[in-house]
Amino acid sequence: MSTQSIEYIISITSQDRIGIVYEISAALAELAGNIADSRQSVMCGYYTMIMRASFPVEVTRQTIEAKLAEVDRKSPTPLNILVNSIDEPLAIMGSPENRYVLTASGADQIGFVARVAGFCVKYQINILDLSTTLSQGEFVMMLEVDLSRCASISEVRTALVDFGRENMLRVVLQHHDIFKAVNEISLPIRPKREH
Amino acid sequence: MRSEDILKTVEMIQKENLDVRAVTMGISLLDCHRADAKQTCQAIIEKINRHAGKLVQTCEQISSEYAVPVVNKRISVTPIAHVGSGFDRDGFIQIARALDEAASLVGIDILGGYSADVANGVTSGDTELINSIPEALSTTQKICSSVNVGSTRAGINMDAVARLGHVIKELSERSADSGGFAAAKFVVFTNQPGDNPFMAGAIHGLDQHEVVINVGVSGPGVIARALERRIANDGAENLGLHDLAEEIKETAFRVTRCGELIGRRVAAELEIPFGVVDLSLAPTPNVGDSVGEIMKILGMDAIGAPGTTAIVAMLNDAVKKGGAFASQSVGGLSGAFIPVCEDRYLADAVRDGSLSLEKLEAMTSVCSVGLDMIAIPGSVDAATISAIIADEMAIGMINGKTTAVRLIPVPGKEAGEFVAFGGLFGESTIAPVRSVGKSGRFIAFGGKIPAPIHSLKN
Numbered sequence: 161m162s163t164q165s166i167e168y169i170i171s172i173t174s175q176d177r178i179g180i181v182y183e184i185s186a187a188l189a190e191l192a193g194n195i196a197d198s199r200q201s202v203m204c205g206y207y208t209m210i211m212r213a214s215f216p217v218e219v220t221r222q223t224i225e226a227k228l229a230e231v232d233r234k235s236p237t238p239l240n241i242l243v244n245s246i247d248e249p250l251a252i253m254g255s256p257e258n259r260y261v262l263t264a265s266g267a268d269q270i271g272f273v274a275r276v277a278g279f280c281v282k283y284q285i286n287i288l289d290l291s292t293t294l295s296q297g298e299f300v301m302m303l304e305v306d307l308s309r310c311a312s313i314s315e316v317r318t319a320l321v322d323f324g325r326e327n328m329l330r331v332v333l334q335h336h337d338i339f340k341a342v343n344e345i346s347l348p349i350r351p352k353r354e355h
Numbered sequence: 356m357r358s359e360d361i362l363k364t365v366e367m368i369q370k371e372n373l374d375v376r377a378v379t380m381g382i383s384l385l386d387c388h389r390a391d392a393k394q395t396c397q398a399i400i401e402k403i404n405r406h407a408g409k410l411v412q413t414c415e416q417i418s419s420e421y422a423v424p425v426v427n428k429r430i431s432v433t434p435i436a437h438v439g440s441g442f443d444r445d446g447f448i449q450i451a452r453a454l455d456e457a458a459s460l461v462g463i464d465i466l467g468g469y470s471a472d473v474a475n476g477v478t479s480g481d482t483e484l485i486n487s488i489p490e491a492l493s494t495t496q497k498i499c500s501s502v503n504v505g506s507t508r509a510g511i512n513m514d515a516v517a518r519l520g521h522v523i524k525e526l527s528e529r530s531a532d533s534g535g536f537a538a539a540k541f542v543v544f545t546n547q548p549g550d551n552p553f554m555a556g557a558i559h560g561l562d563q564h565e566v567v568i569n570v571g572v573s574g575p576g577v578i579a580r581a582l583e584r585r586i587a588n589d590g591a592e593n594l595g596l597h598d599l600a601e602e603i604k605e606t607a608f609r610v611t612r613c614g615e616l617i618g619r620r621v622a623a624e625l626e627i628p629f630g631v632v633d634l635s636l637a638p639t640p641n642v643g644d645s646v647g648e649i650m651k652i653l654g655m656d657a658i659g660a661p662g663t664t665a666i667v668a669m670l671n672d673a674v675k676k677g678g679a680f681a682s683q684s685v686g687g688l689s690g691a692f693i694p695v696c697e698d699r700y701l702a703d704a705v706r707d708g709s710l711s712l713e714k715l716e717a718m719t720s721v722c723s724v725g726l727d728m729i730a731i732p733g734s735v736d737a738a739t740i741s742a743i744i745a746d747e748m749a750i751g752m753i754n755g756k757t758t759a760v761r762l763i764p765v766p767g768k769e770a771g772e773f774v775a776f777g778g779l780f781g782e783s784t785i786a787p788v789r790s791v792g793k794s795g796r797f798i799a800f801g802g803k804i805p806a807p808i809h810s811l812k813n
Contacts, residue, residue, distance in 0.1 A: 263356075263365050293358050302361050314419055332365050335421045341616040342367070342609040343360045347683075348616070352623045 165214040167196070167246040167319040168224060171183060175237040176207035184209070187231050191219050212246075221245055254306030257350055259336040261304055268299040276301055276331075279323050283316050284309040304336065371580040372644075374424040375617045376637050377571035378414050379467075379552035379793060380407050381559035381630065385434040392446035395439065396453035403430065403457035406566050409625065411462040417620045425621075429465050430458065431569075432558035436471035440480030444487045451491035458497040467557035469500040472547070474509040485515075488522050493529035493537040499555035505545035505748045507755045510806040513745065517798050520741030521541050524764060527733065531766035534774040539696075539700060539728060542761040543744050545751035550631045551687035556724070556759055567630040570618030571685060572678070573610045575636040576644040577668075581606040582652045599653060600673040606676030607634065616683050631686030634665050634678035635723055636670075638698035641783035644689050646670075647700025658700060659710030666723035667691060688757055690723025696763075696774075697728050697782035704786035705729075710745070713789075720750045725759035730774050730785045733766040740764065742794030745804075753807050 170188075174180055185195065198211035215224065220253070224243050232239040262285075264276045273292070277332035279285055310316050317333060324331040337348045366472070367373050387398035407430055415423040430724060432438075439450050451469055458466040471481040489501050502519060505511035527535030527618060540557045549560015552569040559567070585602045586594060615632050621631035637644045647658050653666045671691045679685050695701045704710035712729065720726045725747050731740075744760045751758030765774045768785055776780035 261361060262363060263363075281499055293356055293362075295362055300358075300362065302358055304356070317419070317422070330369075332369055333422065334365065334368060336615060338368070338423065338613065339356055339361060339364050341612040342364055343356070347612065347619075349619060349622065352626060 162235055164217045165194070166217055166219075167212060167214045168221065168226070168250050169210065169244045169246060171208070171210045171242045173206065173208045173240040174235070176202050176205050180239075181209070182206055183235065184228070187227050188213055188224075191224060191227055192216050193224070202239075228309070234282055254288070254308040256336070256348075257353060258306055258308040259288070259304065259337055260307055260333055261302065261339055262331065262333050263302050264324075264329045264331045265295070265298045265300040265301060265326070269292070270328075272299055273301060275327055276303070276329075279320070280305065283319060285316070358389060359378050365611075366666050367448060367577060367581075368423065371417060371577045372573075372702075372735050373425050373577050373610065373613060375418075375570060375614050376425040376574055376620060377429055377552045377554075377633075377745045378425050378621055379427075379429045379431055379557055379571070380410050380627075381431045381550070381557075381563055381567040382406050382433075382571060383559060383565050384435075384438045385561075388438055388440070392439070392442050392449045395442070395446075395569070397448055397526055397533070398461065399450065399453050400457045401431070403454075405464070406627075407461040413621055413624050415771045417617055417624065421617060421620075421723055423617055425617065427465070427571075428463050429467070429552070429554060429557065430461070430463055431552070431559045432466065432468035433559050433561065434468055434470040434472060436478070436480045436484040437561070439484065440478065442480075442483065444483050447484050447487040448491050448494070451487065451495050455495040455497050460582075463497070465497050465499055465554045467499040467501065467554050468559055469498050470558045471673055472501060472503040472709070473512050473515045474506045474545075475512065477512070477515060484496065485522060488528050488541060489525040489537070492526055492540050499540045499542075499557070501542045501544055501547065501556045501558060501759075503544040503547035504695075504744070505752050505804075506806075507752050508806055511545065511745065511748045511752055512803040513790075513803055514801045515800070516741050516744050516748065517738070520737035520739075520798070523740050523762060524737045527764040527766055528705040529785075532539050534776060535733065535763045535765045536780070537782055538763040539761065539776060542727075542759050543748070544757065544759045545748040546755070547759075548757060549688055550629075550633075552633050553635060553637055553688060553692075555761065556688075564628050564630070566627045568618055568622040568625065568627060569630040569633065569639060571633045571635060571687070572614035574644045575638050575649055575691070577610055578603055578606050578636065578674070579643065579648050579652055582649065586652070596653075596669060600669055603670060603673035604677035607674040608681040611678040611681035611685075631684045632678070632682040633687030634674055634682075634685055634689040635687065636674060636691045638694065638701075639779055640697055640699055642699065645698045645700040646693055647698050647704060651700060657707065657709035658704035659714045663714065664717050664721060667693070667718045689805045690725045690726060692724055693722065694728035694761070694781075694784040695720055695786070696730060696776060697779065702781065702783040705786050712786055716746060716750070719747065719758055720754060724757055725751070725761070727759065727761050728763070728781070728783075729761070729767050730763045730783050732769045732785055733764045734769065735764055735788050735791050736795075738791065738795040738798040739788065739791050739793075741798045743788070745798070749804070752804070
């Protein structure tokens with residue numbers, strides 16, 4: 161591996177079948193690509209993957225795209241592939257002490273996710289992870305969020321109470337540490353906060 | 356994080372009212388002794404204010420950050436018999452008032468530690484403090500008092516037990532207009548721990564840090580709801596007691612974790628050491644916050660009926676197993692409390708006649724902490740009260756555990772009548788005491804019950 165490298169974000173969507181991960185990763189390995197991080201998920205038989213990989217400087221975006229297009233041609237299911245270079249340094253993901261979990265539940269309705277996401281935009285809440293589920297007949301939205309850019313947690317809490325009432329939703333904002341503390345073996349211990 | 360973990364946790368906090376029951380700051384007052392009581396009082400107020408000035412504010416800040424309520428913010432101090440040693444009864448009463456003033460100044464509701472340890476013998480400071488207790492507690496608002504009269508190593512000081520029967524009577528008579536309420540702020544111990552965050556028995560022991568934060572975990576409500584949910588999901592017919600014990604254990608783990616997390620954050624913010632998490636399930640008169648209710652869920656149609664002691668034993672042990680693994684440092688009392696007035700189901704069982712003093716005594720041999728918050732007829736004599744104390748202390752001494760007695764003789768009322776103390780202290784029907792006046796000769800002997808043998812365990 162050369163010392164100089166460029167990072168790319170690659171995302172793939174396809175109908176799920178055996179062999180997708182192998183074909184993609186083998187193709188990237190042939191280009192000396194190093195996969196640093198990846199996530200995948202399957203929903204209703206559709207597969208999606210996002211990964212961060214670094215390549216030697218001589219491997220261009222076009223080379224990667226061409227290599228993956230080759231995989232697509234041989235694939236029995238069409239692959240939707242996106243390749244983007246990471247030109248800017250990675251955005252700061254917030255600090256662990258500002259990490260919270262927001263859950264919103266209520267009757268399943270059009271615009272549910274948009275309303276909750278809209279609230280997050282209004283209060284500068286960055287969504288780090290999002291999942292939704294149906295639980296006991298209710299639509300439940302769970303967001304891991306970063307509140308580093310919020311002016312005050314109490315202001316967000318007050319606004320959240322109003323938001324929940326106006327939209328007939330049960331919304332709960334809890335610190336991420338609580339979830340770790342009660343569900344994981346090791347306790348998240350933090351030093352005194354710098355004021 | 357798995358979404359079912361998220362949902363379960365949210366449920367526990369929101370629907371089941373998970374909280375942190377007590378954050379108690381222990382403060383050593385050993386360096387506050389001065390040439391006279393007045394200067395000592397000034398030193399005490401200054402020191403408490405210096406260390407605890409930001410206690411309430413910090414608890415509220417952390418509580419808001421985590422959205423987990425910290426219900427009670429309190430202080431425990433070095434047993435005052437040590438701090439005021441050399442002063443007379445009046446000097447001690449001045450100190451009690453200074454403590455009351457300091458408690459108000461820093462915004463806490465209760466301060467514990469107006470206390471003495473006389474398990475082996477009585478110093479002049481102990482004598483003056485004990486003599487001052489009735490006036491000190493009936494003329495202050497926020498002070499709680501305790502006396503340790505026995506230990507597994509030392510035996511039981513029966514002279515002190517005899518004296519404290521009179522102290523309890525006087526406390527109740529001096530506060531007759533509030534049903535003898537002053538007696539609810541006084542508790543007699545065997546094997547009293549020096550790191551207990553719960554009142555009325557909190558003290559800051561002589562082996563502790565200069566200042567420390569101890570935490571009491573959430574109440575019995577969370578355990579009760581977890582059991583109800585498990586039984587509803589799986590069906591009672593498909594569950595054994597071992598399954599329910601496991602459910603209690605897991606819930607105790609979560610509850611303890613929460614207490615430790617918040618407690619450590621408060622300690623870190625205040626830059627003082629974190630002491631212990633006390634795993635005790637402390638009920639309140641609020642609906643859904645009852646240890647008695649757990650007994651009902653676990654199959655008792657009448658609390659106090661045969662089987663009750665076995666259930667309490669299982670509950671207590673399961674809580675300890677879950678909590679001990681969850682926390683780095685468990686301490687204090689760490690067991691299920693059965694304070695009658697403060698627990699609606701227990702109070703109802705006394706009213707219905709299914710729960711007697713004798714059954715409560717049996718239950719205390721397998722749980723924390725003793726005959727607690729039991730209203731008895733005002734006519735019961737001091738010697739009988741002392742004898743009840745002696746019985747309870749014997750259970751603690753022999754079994755190497757903490758036991759305590761907090762009885763409230765209600766002036767002018769008899770068994771079956773009703774008394775209400777208000778707020779967290781609750782209300783109850785007055786429990787009958789059987790065979791009153793038959794223990795006088797025993798108590799009159801005084802002296803000491805020797806320390807028990809530590810082998811031949813049966």
